[in-house]
Amino acid sequence: MNINITLRQLKVFREVARQQSFTRASKALFLTQPAVSMQIKQLEGVIGMPLFEKQGKQINLTDAGEEIKVLSETILQQIEETTQNLELLASGQQGKLRLAVATTVASVATRLMARFNERHPALSLHFIVTNREGLIDLLETNQTDIVIMGKPPEDLQLETQEFMPNPLVVIAPPGHTLCNRQKAVSLNSLFQHNFILREPSSGTRRAIERFLAAEGRSLESSMEMNSNDAIKQSVAEGLGLGIVSIHTVTSELEQGSLKLIDVTGFPLRRSWYLVQRKGRRLSPLSERFKAYIIEEVQNFHNSLQV
Amino acid sequence: MNINITLRQLKVFREVARQQSFTRASKALFLTQPAVSMQIKQLEGVIGMPLFEKQGKQINLTDAGEEIKVLSETILQQIEETTQNLELLASGQQGKLRLAVATTVASVATRLMARFNERHPALSLHFIVTNREGLIDLLETNQTDIVIMGKPPEDLQLETQEFMPNPLVVIAPPGHTLCNRQKAVSLNSLFQHNFILREPSSGTRRAIERFLAAEGRSLESSMEMNSNDAIKQSVAEGLGLGIVSIHTVTSELEQGSLKLIDVTGFPLRRSWYLVQRKGRRLSPLSERFKAYIIEEVQNFHNSLQV
């Protein structure tokens, strides 16, 4: 008669088995009674055995019917459960979030993620902190969904979105001669001093070099470090001046362990970008995360303007 | 696009997920590649989310895809398991066997069932021993599949099969005056003595009364008991003579604790019948049990004739 069991058959069967009646099942399913009879008959055809036996008005399950009853109940429930899980996925309340960020934004990103996680406890998180080079590699090999970085490379197929200012400032230890000047310090006088900078492949370093090139200058850096924390400490110790994203030194500025120097042309106006591969459809969760970040930054700016 | 998941979709999806390739899946399923694409696309339409994402040649599961993979694997396996169970049912190796027997055949039936159970260990057994009245009630209320009893009632819609002789014999305590006579004892001399019989609703009792009625006699029983064991003991104690199925006294005759009396017209030739309700389809297991019983009885007779 037929070749395969269908879910329709199981659904109708389950209702009949529950209701112990074809007619009642047909009403529950908003069908006519013959429609139910047919589904059951087809199922019996597939199985090769009767599933019900009539005793007068009463219908009873055969052994095979009992077997199919278990099957129908479990299968249909599993489908219902999966459907619910899928709805959670679709609404972004559950899922995998793969995020990679530049070293400089790590702390900001961590804070954002923690707050996002409170709203979406079911998410499974994959978080990578690395420098610009590493981020590009992750994007190319598709190991991450969203990246937060400085100016993204032009040669890759990317979708980018500028979402947050990233001012680069010059920092000095408290009491440095260039601090607290009335006027902005010139680049000339600035470069009398030693500098501690990030490695050449870092975004911060590249931003500085591009700015200097535009001014007709170049940089002979005295020290290189691959960690913002190390730079901050070194500057605080008096090893030299630093140029860093202001986001990395907010707490030190408040505590007074570091000071800003007002230099002509500074702060360098850079931005953070949300980046993803072009054409890559983000999971609903990732989409929500993006929306969340943008919203948060917006709120932050608004609060500053008040 | 669609309304419902189909098992076809899940089957195709599972293959694609396993093979990590549409083309390989299509070969494994003996389909063209577009056929696979379509099934997946329909499934995605039902789900409302993409299940795979392409990264160059490679295809990867999305979060939703992972969810559906679990679903497809579990559901399809459950169906396969159920199919196997159904095959066991169909071959009669598994199932419920509901059997009811007359008190008199209980020991014979027990032996048969035990041996049948050795061959079919997966069966679940429902065994009732009761008298004729009880058996008829069980049949009417459909609480049993097969009944073993004496002559079945005519007024019920039954399918019956005579399968085993059931001779009724007269028993006496050893040393009774009617024992070891040269000639068969006449009914006249027999009825000088007291009798111990089963209750009037029992098959054995009815058989005796019908025989006597044909001979123009009737019975004034001195004692009634509803258990064959009680009757045997009472006869052995000398309380009176008994008329019982020979099957109930085989061991006592061997031991010599009871003796047969050769009476004109005895043994009464009755039979045991296999009985089921007309039109009621037996489960494969019950069918096998019927076949088994008939075969065993056949073997038993053959061995007697050798």
Add this chain to the structure above:
DNA sequence: TATATTCATAAGTAAAACCTTATGATTTTC
């Protein structure tokens, strides 16, 4: 015994499911 209830069956029909061939777009691989 008439009536109501329950399931089975038949005929008819609109929709869908399922697959094929042909072809296109991308991406790897050589």
Add this chain to the structure above:
DNA sequence: GAAAATCATAAGGTTTTACTTATGAATATA
């Protein structure tokens, strides 16, 4: 850069599905 591989899409056709209405048969109910 050409060839090969992979998935997507379109068009077309046959089969199956899933109902419906109408009606019949068996059984319970009053």
